[in-house]
Amino acid sequence: MRGTILYAPGDIRSEILPDPTIVEPTDAIIETSATCVCGSDLWPYRGINTFDEPWAIGHEYVGVVREVGTAVTTVRPGQFVIGSFIASDNTCPHCRAGYQSGCAQLAPVLGCQAEAIRVPLADGTLVPTPDTPSDEMLPDLLALSDVMGTGWYAARAAGVAPGHTTVVVGDGAVGLSAVLAAKELGAERIIALSRHADRQVLAREFGATDVVPERGAEAVARVREMTGGVGADSVAECVGTDESLTTALDCARQGGGVGFVGVPHDVALPIARLFRNHVRLQGGSAPVRNYLPDLISRTYAGNFHPGRVFDLRLPLADVAQGYRAMDERQAIKAFLIP
Amino acid sequence: MRGTILYAPGDIRSEILPDPTIVEPTDAIIETSATCVCGSDLWPYRGINTFDEPWAIGHEYVGVVREVGTAVTTVRPGQFVIGSFIASDNTCPHCRAGYQSGCAQLAPVLGCQAEAIRVPLADGTLVPTPDTPSDEMLPDLLALSDVMGTGWYAARAAGVAPGHTTVVVGDGAVGLSAVLAAKELGAERIIALSRHADRQVLAREFGATDVVPERGAEAVARVREMTGGVGADSVAECVGTDESLTTALDCARQGGGVGFVGVPHDVALPIARLFRNHVRLQGGSAPVRNYLPDLISRTYAGNFHPGRVFDLRLPLADVAQGYRAMDERQAIKAFLIP
Structure with a gap:
């Protein structure tokens, strides 16, 4: 499948990578319907945040569940879902208090500028939408995954x-x-x-x-x-x-x-x-999971269009162009279509 | 009248000073019924906060109004009052939002380890009690002026x-x-x-x-x-x-x-x-004025005894002994009787 690797500051590449697989029984594999480039991705891209190894980058996603681990009970293959960039169990005391981004088990969701991703703690992280949304709704829904939630x-x-x-x-x-x-x-x-x-x-x-x-x-x-x-x-x-x-x-x-x-x-x-x-x-980092149900409702109700922040649409393969445009402030935010 | 001057770190003296007088038409003169030593007074006493001139110290007080300026309308001579250590107009936007300690006109109340004090912005600063309290109530009421409010x-x-x-x-x-x-x-x-x-x-x-x-x-x-x-x-x-x-x-x-x-x-x-x-x-510094009506009510209702923090009672003239005892942690807080 196609994914994105940041090799060094300024060196971002779209590549064919191994398909993600279930590692923990609480995982889900999502086929991304859309992903995007985050302002925070520019910190390592610009070399301000340092990193030692090639980085499977991207943390924003919406898509369809392909497969779930044996312990997953609340989402099932075929469902359209949105999740936060931080995976959470949604059951620990911090999650119950509304701070899922401080979850006792928190884990990052990695490598999301890709055609498929592994989401840990799927039950606590993913929120299904009421139905499979139209393509027109994708930008609004994708924005909830990070920037709108933040x-x-x-x-x-x-x-x-x-x-x-x-x-x-x-x-x-x-x-x-x-x-x-x-x-x-x-x-x-x-x-x-x-x-x-x-x-x-x-x-x-x-x-x-x-x-x-x-x-x-x-x-x-x-x-x-x-x-x-x-x-x-x-x-x-x-x-x-x-x-x-x-x-x-x-x-x-x-x-x-x-x-x-x-x-x-x-x-x-x-x-x-x-x-x-x-x-x-x-x-702090936003407890996006806490807000997703409300923000999904607002999006489905219409008159709420957070996806307008996307002013550049690119095929996923052209991800490097998205980084460049955002780095040069030619674009606010790049929307990537797998 | 008797007052207290901090001349240098460790050098605190009870002295006869000129009686305070009305300076601004919004001032009131209070005859203190009780005053005390604050933990924050220990900072300059210990030389941790520096100061250049002899300091008429003390900022906690309860007492009876002796005289008011021509612009004062809400308190009158003879009334027993409590005020915050910060004078406020209680009418500016910050005061109305409950942050009287951030009042647009805020002024410190100075020289309160004394028999009489000048309180600026009397209308906005002083709160009369329902009646003239008994001596037994004085510690509880005095505590409201700073430590309990804080x-x-x-x-x-x-x-x-x-x-x-x-x-x-x-x-x-x-x-x-x-x-x-x-x-x-x-x-x-x-x-x-x-x-x-x-x-x-x-x-x-x-x-x-x-x-x-x-x-x-x-x-x-x-x-x-x-x-x-x-x-x-x-x-x-x-x-x-x-x-x-x-x-x-x-x-x-x-x-x-x-x-x-x-x-x-x-x-x-x-x-x-x-x-x-x-x-x-x-x-921040506490908006004590905001809490005084509620805290006075709680004190008058009984079963609320913030004055228990006073574990040393001294005549005002022995103020130096109060500082010493608090500095050496022999006392939590010294109550001074003018």
């Missing part, structure tokens, strides 16, 4: 509530998804920090009421000005740099919430600032 | 809720108050980290179900063991050191809450750990 967590961790003024830091696919999440969760004013024209357009389509092209201290000054000096009720940080987190913290009002989902890279948390501003801070 | 915020910021397993890091007066707060807020199991016999006794009186004498990684291991490997639902951090905050973060379960009220001293927040554990973190 944007949702960013908004939830930030405590977005009806009537809020919410700031979203970062205009990548996750930041844009956080805008959509804030809209769905009832934020009244959504200020997107974005300096790219195409992303600004999508941010507004997703519900942003204001776009601030400035960054850092200038962005903070603009947000302060727009909120009468008070700051935002909730801030979703979707980048993961020191500047973006500082910006997020400084945009929040006294006692406001900051949700951070950008994997932190060289970030020094300013505790004195947290102390002074009483900000509620929560971050 | 312990309350620690528990609230940690998200303590009915049924929780709550850990309290720190067995000073604030930590003990956080135990009492967790009990009042419905925590089912309260694990106090305390290694001092007298404080352990008070922690249990306040509602601790378990006492862990270990510190640091050993304390974390004990808490993990006691919670079936899961960790605590909520953790109140009441010390302010790097070790105590790390301990607090490591005691929390996935998605658990950590409230921190110890003023951070050389603390490096481990963002990777926050990311991994999905901990909700909130800290």
Whole structure:
């Protein structure tokens, strides 16, 4: 089957690899109907995250169950399923509390830029859709597997509530998804920090009421000005740099919430600032599994189109082109068709 | 009138000072019925916090209004009042959101280890009690002015809720108050980290179900063991050191809450750990003004005795003895009678 290997920074190849097989009785094998390239895949592609061995990359997927292990009871061959990029048992105390991305048994789902994948802990990880969706629905459903689920967590961790003024830091696919999440969760004013024209357009389509092209201290000054000096009720940080987190913290009002989902890279948390501003801070990898049933329902109900973040469609074999386009910011997110 | 000046580390003196007077029309002058020494007063007393000029110290008080400025409308001479250690207008957006300690006009209340004090922003800061309380009630009411209000915020910021397993890091007066707060807020199991016999006794009186004498990684291991490997639902951090905050973060379960009220001293927040554990973190100086009406009601209702943290009673003139006793851990907290 066709899969994708990152050999070294910048060296990504589509290759014919061995078909995945059941290893544990809790595994399932999925034939992917669609997969994609994640902003976080660019960290190793750019050589910022180092790695020692060729990497079967990709962690986002939707598809049809081909085979299940003997211990799997809740999904069966032929079903269309979505799963998180983190496999979870969905029964441990952390899962039951809604933090499946902190599952006692958590395992990554690997090698998803491929025609078929092995998903561990299938019962706890995969959620079947109500039916086999049309091709038109695939982008919306695929987005739930990571970016939309992550944007949702960013908004939830930030405590977005009806009537809020919410700031979203970062205009990548996750930041844009956080805008959509804030809209769905009832934020009244959504200020997107974005300096790219195409992303600004999508941010507004997703519900942003204001776009601030400035960054850092200038962005903070603009947000302060727009909120009468008070700051935002909730801030979703979707980048993961020191500047973006500082910006997020400084945009929040006294006692406001900051949700951070950008994997932190060289970030020094300013505790004195947290102390002074009483900000509620929560971050981490999103418990996507927790949100999948709700997000699938919203997608099936229509009027919820997180798949709009995909602005480049490619055959899986052309995966390298997807990485290049995203690396050069020619595309927000590349959708890959096996 | 008699007041207290910290001249240099270790050099604290009770002296006759000029009577305070109304400076701003929003001021009130209070004749203190009781005041006390705070654990945070020990930072400059020990020379850990530096200062350049003689310091009229103390920030906790209850007493009777002697005089008010022309703009004061909600308190009047003769009323018994309690106020926070931070003066606030109680009308700005931050105050209205419940964060009076982040008030747009906030001002410290200074020189409270004295027979009389000037309280800025009297309308927004002072809360009258239902009547003039008996002498027996003074310790309980005085505790509300800082330590009990701060312990309350620690528990609230940690998200303590009915049924929780709550850990309290720190067995000073604030930590003990956080135990009492967790009990009042419905925590089912309260694990106090305390290694001092007298404080352990008070922690249990306040509602601790378990006492862990270990510190640091050993304390974390004990808490993990006691919670079936899961960790605590909520953790109140009441010390302010790097070790105590790390301990607090490591005691929390996935998605658990950590409230921190110890003023951070050389603390490096481990963002990777926050990311991994999905901990909700909130800290800062407590919005005591927000909690005063509720805490006064609880005190008047009986069965709520935060004043038990005072285990040394002294005339105000002997304030130096109070500092010494607290510095040497001979006393938890010194109550001063003007």
